[in-house]
Amino acid sequence: MVGVPETHSGWTFITSHARVLAAIADNPNVRIRDIAARCRLTERAVSRIISDLEQGGYLSRTKDGRTNTYRIEPDKVLRHPAEAGLSVASLLSLLVQDETDRVRKPVAP
Secondary structure (H helix, E strand, O other): OOOOOOOOOOOOOOOHHHHHHHHHHHOOOOOHHHHHHHHOOOHHHHHHHHHHHHHOOOEEEEEEOOEEEEEEOOOOEOOOHHHOOOEHHHHHHHHHHHHHHHHHOOOOO
């Protein structure tokens, strides 16, 4: 994990659900442990969020042995009325691209 900020208290712009979804979009075979580390959440919280996303129809998972493979529904629209008509793909295009850019471009001192 490159450039991971220290933990803090207070509000943030991106929800934990969006962070988990972005981590899965980055790697559909990602382990819950790795999502938790990347998103600065507990494994239990990540499991609950994945369950929420599955129940909402945003995500499905298949098991192959001990490995989960996740599938995101990119055309599913976001839940809040203020984002009416915006798809999961629209959200992920911002989050995943930004993460990729941060990894490729080192921050200047």
